[in-house]
Amino acid sequence: MKRRTFLAATTAVAATALVNPAFAQVNDNPLLQAWTGPFSGVPAFDKVRVEDFKPALEAAMAENLAEVQAIADQRTVPTFENTIAALENTGRRLSDLYTYYGIWGSNMSSPAFQAVETEMDPRLAEFGDKITQNEALFRRIEAVYNSVDKPSLTPEQQRLTWLYYTNFVRAGAALEAPQKARIAQINQRLASLYTSFSQNLLHDEEAYVHWLKTADLKGLPQSVIDGAAAAAAERGRRGEYAILNTRSSMEPFLTYSDRRDLREKVWRTYYARGDNGDQWDNNKIIAEILALRAERAKILGYPTHAHWRLENAMAKTPERAMELMEAVWTPAVAAVRADVAEMQTIADAEGAKIKIEPWDYRYYMEKVRKAKYDLDLNEVKPYLQLDKLRDGMFWAAGQLYGLQFKPVSGLPVFHPDVTTWEVTDAAGRHVGLWYFDPYARQGKRSGAWMNAYRTQENFLRPVTTIVSNNSNFVKGAPGEPVLLSWDDAVTMFHEFGHALHGLLSKVSYPSLSGTAVPRDYVEFPSQLNEHWFPTQEVLSRFATHYRTGQPIPQALVDKIKKTDTFNQGFATTEYLASALIDMKLHLAGAAPIDPDRFEREELARLGMPSEIVMRHRTPQFGHVFSSDGYSAGYYSYLWSDTLTADVAEAFKEAPGGYYDKVVAQRLHDTIMSRGNSIDPADQFRAFRGRDPDIGALMRDRGFPYGG
Ligand SMILES: [Zn+2]
Numbered sequence: 001m002k003r004r005t006f007l008a009a010t011t012a013v014a015a016t017a018l019v020n021p022a023f024a025q026v027n028d029n030p031l032l033q034a035w036t037g038p039f040s041g042v043p044a045f046d047k048v049r050v051e052d053f054k055p056a057l058e059a060a061m062a063e064n065l066a067e068v069q070a071i072a073d074q075r076t077v078p079t080f081e082n083t084i085a086a087l088e089n090t091g092r093r094l095s096d097l098y099t100y101y102g103i104w105g106s107n108m109s110s111p112a113f114q115a116v117e118t119e120m121d122p123r124l125a126e127f128g129d130k131i132t133q134n135e136a137l138f139r140r141i142e143a144v145y146n147s148v149d150k151p152s153l154t155p156e157q158q159r160l161t162w163l164y165y166t167n168f169v170r171a172g173a174a175l176e177a178p179q180k181a182r183i184a185q186i187n188q189r190l191a192s193l194y195t196s197f198s199q200n201l202l203h204d205e206e207a208y209v210h211w212l213k214t215a216d217l218k219g220l221p222q223s224v225i226d227g228a229a230a231a232a233a234e235r236g237r238r239g240e241y242a243i244l245n246t247r248s249s250m251e252p253f254l255t256y257s258d259r260r261d262l263r264e265k266v267w268r269t270y271y272a273r274g275d276n277g278d279q280w281d282n283n284k285i286i287a288e289i290l291a292l293r294a295e296r297a298k299i300l301g302y303p304t305h306a307h308w309r310l311e312n313a314m315a316k317t318p319e320r321a322m323e324l325m326e327a328v329w330t331p332a333v334a335a336v337r338a339d340v341a342e343m344q345t346i347a348d349a350e351g352a353k354i355k356i357e358p359w360d361y362r363y364y365m366e367k368v369r370k371a372k373y374d375l376d377l378n379e380v381k382p383y384l385q386l387d388k389l390r391d392g393m394f395w396a397a398g399q400l401y402g403l404q405f406k407p408v409s410g411l412p413v414f415h416p417d418v419t420t421w422e423v424t425d426a427a428g429r430h431v432g433l434w435y436f437d438p439y440a441r442q443g444k445r446s447g448a449w450m451n452a453y454r455t456q457e458n459f460l461r462p463v464t465t466i467v468s469n470n471s472n473f474v475k476g477a478p479g480e481p482v483l484l485s486w487d488d489a490v491t492m493f494h495e496f497g498h499a500l501h502g503l504l505s506k507v508s509y510p511s512l513s514g515t516a517v518p519r520d521y522v523e524f525p526s527q528l529n530e531h532w533f534p535t536q537e538v539l540s541r542f543a544t545h546y547r548t549g550q551p552i553p554q555a556l557v558d559k560i561k562k563t564d565t566f567n568q569g570f571a572t573t574e575y576l577a578s579a580l581i582d583m584k585l586h587l588a589g590a591a592p593i594d595p596d597r598f599e600r601e602e603l604a605r606l607g608m609p610s611e612i613v614m615r616h617r618t619p620q621f622g623h624v625f626s627s628d629g630y631s632a633g634y635y636s637y638l639w640s641d642t643l644t645a646d647v648a649e650a651f652k653e654a655p656g657g658y659y660d661k662v663v664a665q666r667l668h669d670t671i672m673s674r675g676n677s678i679d680p681a682d683q684f685r686a687f688r689g690r691d692p693d694i695g696a697l698m699r700d701r702g703f704p705y706g707g
Contacts, residue, residue: 031056031097037411039422039433039464043453046412048100050112057101057120060094061127067091072137080153083140084161085459088509099453106451107470108414109202109443117195125191129184132171141165156677160509163676166312172300179299186296190628193289198445198626200280204273205446207280209235210243210266217241219258221378223483227252227474245269246446248472252485255362256378260354267359274619275596282619286595289625294590306586306632313518314639314680318587321520321635325583327694328638329576329606331703335569336609342368356611365567373566375559377486383543383552384489386438386473386482389533392542393496396532400664401504401672402426405434415441423503432456432465432503438482440472445622447472448491450498450526455513456505456675465514467502469495481546486560490530497529498522506673513675519633521680523640524647525672531648534560535658565702572701574615577608579634582624586632595619638697643684645696650688 035041067090145165172183228241274282293305302308306318315321343364394405423431453466502514543552595618623630654660670686698705
């Protein structure tokens with residue numbers, strides 16, 4: 001997921017340096033310098049100083065506005081080249097600067113940088129509106145869009161023109177002046193609220209640490225203990241153990257700790273993020289965000305924010321997204337009820353004298369796994385070494401797409417943990433660069449994400465595509481390899497799928513490149529890539545024991561395969577609860593909302609099992625409230641997974657299975673290389689020969705499906 005989404009008009013970049021006074025004064029600012037060095041220039045991460053951000057942003061925004069104004073002021077008849085293509089070539093310096101800005105916001109945050117964000121985010125929103133509300137510019141875009149010459153443009157040029165036109169209209173370009181002013185006001189206020197929301201969340205993830213003594217570690221596997229010891233040492237408390245308030249720390253603790261009292265404490269702290277009634281509480285912020293989004297949608301002519309957001313998504317309407325979610329909800333909840341019954345049986349047999357609560361779920365599910373499948377995931381972990389699995393990921397991409405990865409040294413990085421890799425194709429031709437920032441640390445937001453530092457394009461000249469993967473794996477003890485959980489390994493393949501989508505892009509224009517696709521389509525290449533991790537080919541070569549070097553035993557792999565659909569009830573229900581609440585919050589219109597109460601009442605109405613909570617409770621739902629990004633869009637993962645499961649079946653049906661060369665080539669040609677240059681529904685049809693079928697998704701999750 002990319003944190004910042006700017007309008008198409010501001011994503012591209014400017015080679016033509018229009019000199020303006022603001023820029024001349026600050027042109028020794030390192031953040032404004034063109035990227036230099038190998039690979040048509042790389043980000044100068046070693047030159048970044050927080051105090052340079054504000055003057056750099058001011059200068060780059062001014063420069064970008066001047067470039068855009070020059071296009072708007074032309075007297076010539078508007079054409080694709082002098083208007084749309086010209087816009088694709090503006091804002092290049094700002095785009096490079098956003099790469100630094102995004103990283104210092106997500107990977108390298110600090111109080112000093114947060115102050116910059118607080119000041120600059122509303123001004124960046126204002127800047128975006130100055131472009132979309134530029135009347136003369138919009139008239140030119142509209143003229144190209146309605147031009148009789150449009151059929152003579154290439155299909156990609158026509159799609160780009162459509163994208164600019166609809167993005168401008170959807171941002172309010174066609175409104176009257178007072179309405180435009182109100183939209184701009186709303187966007188600036190929202191930008192401030194998003195920043196506060198994210199900063200509060202980061203605070204609550206970093207401010208709470210559970211300090212444990214040796215006696216508190218009962219049940220925890222050695223790898224979790226080592227991670228907790230390292231986290232404590234990093235915080236200056238050697239000899240103790242720190243359980244952090246992040247997902248990667250919370251999940252293994254809840255899975256393995258025998259201490260029910262501590263499980264409850266860790267659980268409560270984690271799910272109270274942003275909801276503690278203190279100065280970092282997000283509830284008021286959320287209520288205001290929802291009200292402003294509802295008002296903005298009305299001004300723009302849509303019934304609700306959800307309708308506005310979904311118009312250009314693959315789903316098109318909230319109703320279609322709801323229909324899919326509701327179809328999956330009922331079997332998912334039924335699976336949870338069946339699983340809980342099995343857990344309760346185990347707890348009763350142990351004489352635990354408890355009713356399964358949310359902080360027991362992962363713990364007893366693990367016991368069910370052991371009892372039913374004789375599978376202990378701790379037996380698996382010693383085979384899941386970060387470095388080896390990374391090589392496995394590279395290897396699978398080599399088999400599928402012919403890509404090769406080799407480490408490059410000497411490129412500037414923003415932290416010593418970051419490694420850099422050159423990507424080449426089967427013929428040894430340069431494809432791009434991949435940066436990898438794997439470990440959790442202070443100032444880095446939780447979760448995992450992909451980022452494009454420079455997107456692929458070709459309309460003026462080829463550039464080096466630069467993408468990155470970021471995650472929060474917990475470093476092991478010094479000198480020991482980093483061992484991943486099964487889920488962490490899946491996540492790593494997931495994010496790498498986004499990276500491949502960026503790297504394999506072969507389009508002309510940057511606004512249509514790589515992962516710049518609708519939200520409910522973007523998770524499809526990444527989810528699909530998860531399917532290569534558990535293949536025999538990857539496991540037998542790359543899942544090797546960190547001490548003995550022996551490959552993972554076949555019997556263990558067989559056991560894992562048997563648990564394919566294990567715990568899908570939990571995974572699907574916790575996800576869907578979040579996705580449904582997100583959609584309902586944004587379908588509720590202008591009625592004032594108390595987020596805690598709304599969540600409670602709607603979940604009761606849905607029949608949410610009491611043993612589970614939403615994967616992201618509303619006060620910590622960064623996907624939805626740290627930007628417009630995934631707002632009314634968390635359903636996208638399920639929508640994408642419908643496509644994913646269907647395409648995965650195409651591989652399974654092929655003679656070569658997941659490594660079938662013909663299917664892989666077709667995937668590359670119809671989907672992975674196309675970016676947003678072709679409508680996603682058409683991309684899917686070109687691959688599969690038909691529209692997506694929900695049956696594959698239901699089979700993949702082990703839910704009954706008759707259709
Ligand atoms: Zn993703």
